[in-house]
Amino acid sequence: MGWLLVNGQSIALNGEKSLLDVVQNAGIDLPTLCYHPELTIHGACRLCMVEVKGRGVVAACHTPPESGMVVNTNTALLRRLRKMALELLLSSHDRECTSCSRSGNCTLQGLAHRFGIRDLRFSQDDTDRLPIDRSSILVRDPNKCILCGECVRICGEVQSIGVYDFAHRGAKMQVTTAFHQELADTNCVHCGQCAAICPTGALVIKPQIQEAWNALMDESKTVIIQVAPAVRVSIGEEFGAEPGQSTMGKLISALRSLGASKVFDTGFAADLTVLEETEEFLGRIQKGEKLPQFTSCCPAWVKYAEQFYPEFLPHLSTCRSPQQMMGSLVKRYYAKASGKRPEDLYMISIMPCTAKKFEAARDEFTTLGIPDVDLVLTTQELAQMIREAGIDYTSLPETPPDRPFGFVTGAGVIFGVTGGVSEAVLRLAHERLTDTELKNAAFTEVRGYSGMRSWELELDQGTLRLGVVHGLANAKAILDDLRAGKVYFDLVEVMACPGGCIGGGGQPITNVNGQVRQERGAGLYQDDVVTAVHKSQQNRDVLNIYADWLDKPGSPMAHEFLHTTYRKRGAQWKTSGRAIGKA
């Protein structure tokens, strides 16, 4: 405790770790480029500088506050230094703002406007232009990199992969991959968190919008679109809605306006996943083998396990993800039911996730050369298409998705938030294990946003031990503990992205932080509350699919069309599936 002065105003200290926190809590918006509240401090950009009496100019983000400090945030010297720091960054930064996909939400561009930079005193040296890497689902343009190191830290600290690092010194310094490999040749799991956190256009999602337009304009194709649960509570942000506000009805209308023949809810396939995954889980419990069972609906996690922890692959649920189950339903079941050939149907997924692009391109999700999912667009890309088409999103009417794959229970909706898959499975597993109907379907104990959570469910039949992790560094920690025999679980849910799919790398970039993610998560839980049916086993349309086609959960038919296998792999993007959107 103690007090300090900020611009003459007395501020009580309340355990803040840095002067930046104190100043921000005092309502002053200090500019930052290399600071992120969920990462370690880098202290490189110097934009957060303040003057401290007796010490001179310091970077607020890595200066601990002390009682009695006299701090100024807006002096002539600071304004001059900040402008110069920005000008120096701009002098080595690509200035093709008009054609940059981050134009309008680029932090560097925003700060240049905010500080009134109109002339650039330092000329640009074009002789040092670096090659642009388009090998993967991301485009990495080092000419737009400002060396803030956020991609380095999120990939290393949050995802424990460490694809990027700094190389060289002085003016030659750059962020790059080991041996300057293309991203496709690294251990990248395609989670897209580096692109989500990048403050400029140095890392962006490689757009596949033109492929979507081509399909929608092709009269020989019937375009069917599926929408993942987490998109409904985030896409509205692109059109002025608050994070967490569900705009599913408008989203469905927008997709129909764009030309979709049918719009299905991926949540329907999530309900199907619950039935299959629970059947598998109960079978393993009965046999006492391959426990814990790990969830497998997150493709970045699956690739992580294949690359770094192959000995755990038998523990992953063999269920395909909801995206791929929907692809299978559409190309194998719906095509036949609607009298069409699978090759005449074009399946587009709208996902919060960049790794879903990789998943859809995996060889195992293609039958006789026909992919189950033809194209994956992120929330960001869909918003771009809606803008291009001139659709007034906020004025759209609310319309429901199409049957037979449009009805979703609350269990299917909460798949989009960390803990949601476990809770959905519990809603069925509890009934099956106790042979009694669950009156209150909400297992609030598995909810929350701490990176690693565990819970024990006491039943007459024994104790179920559940683990929930999000962020691959947390997955690594739990895998290492399991390997060392320090912990025991029956079921472990892993989501690669912080917060689960709501924090996916393809979600709108609106200074995503923990608060925004929690608001999106709250939106999904609210959808569960207002939905009439909360348990996947009560989704009548799902039960009809079994009666009509699949027989029963875990049947040979279900295994053929809804399950998959995994394999130990290196970084094999180029050889493990269809190339996507090669530029």
Ligand code: FES
């Ligand atoms: Fe403090 Fe970059 S934000 S040095």
